[in-house]
Amino acid sequence: MAKMGRSSSDHTWEPQSLLASPLFAALAAVIRQMPASRFPTLDDLNALLAVRQPAITVSHGHRIEFVPQARGRLAFEAQYEPRCHLSGEVQTRADNWHDLLNALVWLTFPKSKAAINDRHYRALTEGAQQNDLSSQRGSIRDTNTLLDESGVIVVYADDDVARLLRDFRWKELFWQRREQVRSRMGFFLFGHGLYEKALQPYVGMTGQGWLLRVEPDFFAWPLEQQLAYVDESLAAYLSVPAHCRSTRELSPVPLLGVPGWAAENECAAYYDNTHYFRSGRQSSAQCKPLRTAPSSVAG
Structure with missing residues (x-):
């Protein structure tokens, strides 16, 4: 497995190599729609938005558009x-x-990204309206930023394997319960900063897991349906103001321990690396996870 070395700016756009990586499985459908021989442009991205049904919108209903980054000192509304x-x-x-x-x-x-944006905006504006400079406002933004940059959605249909993950019992989870992980647990990278690291994976690469309880038949669904389900479920979770207010709601996940995500992890001794597979204190990590499928994606 490659070590950290070159920056992502040195990484060549090679969509076939991304499609071959299990780390990029959630993005495969949109990667296939990108140009094969050159780095995608804003026009390429916006062309996908133009034909998307239903349209991708932010919480107020405005359709999103990818635009060049503004420079210089910006007014609040332009940030x-x-x-x-x-x-x-x-x-x-x-x-x-x-x-x-x-x-x-x-x-x-799209729904989860819009929900995160809404959480950021509310934290920025409601705190200002109330003259509230408390650390609580900062913790909301910190937690949502951590999810946005480093989040991984962990779905599971077996409470025992979820408990092993929450308890940092990595070798028992990923090696001794390997088949249960393969059949009753799934991992979808969400954070775009995490995807950037996945361009050149390295031992030490860790995501921040948001755990979602699913029914066993989830794992027989087509990937498109699975993604729609987790997107709507995460967006629903984020829509509740009491949620996603502390980084302890997320549980660390050493991603290269996931079966099949690193060639080296086919050996039991791989999981003896305690610098990577660390013990730790249990997080709150949704001890009462969502269990009911949103009606629009269930079935």
Whole structure:
């Protein structure tokens, strides 16, 4: 497995290599719609938005559009999150991996991305209206930023394997219960910063897991239906103001321990690396997870 070395700016656009990586499985459908021989442009991204049905919108109903990043000192309304919330304009740098991956996540998990933007905007404006400079407002933004940059959605239909993950019992989870993980647990990268790291995976690469209880038949659904379900479920979770207010709601996930996500993890000794597979204190990590399928995607 490659180590951290080159920056993502040195990484060549090779969609076939991304499609071959299990880390990019959630983005596969939109990657296939990108040009094969050159780095995608704003026009390429906006062309996908133009034909998308239903349209991708922010919480106020404005259709999103990928636009060049503004420069210089900006008024509040022109800053990244407010501008996105108020106009649907997602500032995106050209020829930039981080921003391209953010756009691909918007195209894959649109409801969740809109919900995160709404949480940021409310934290910024409601705190200002109330003259509230408390750390609680900062913790809301910190938690949503962590999810947005480093989140991984962990679905599971077996409470025992979920408990092993929450308890940091990595070798028991990923090796001794390997078949249960393969058949009753799934991992969908969400954070665009995490996708950027996945361009050159390295031992130490860790996501911040949001855990979602699903029924066993979830794992027989087509990928498109699975993605729609987790997108709507995460958006519903984020719509509740009491949720996603502390980073302890997320549980660390050493991603290269997931069966099949690194060639080296086919050996039991791989999981003896305690610098990577660390023990730790249990997070709150949705001890009462969502269990009911949103009606529009269930079945």
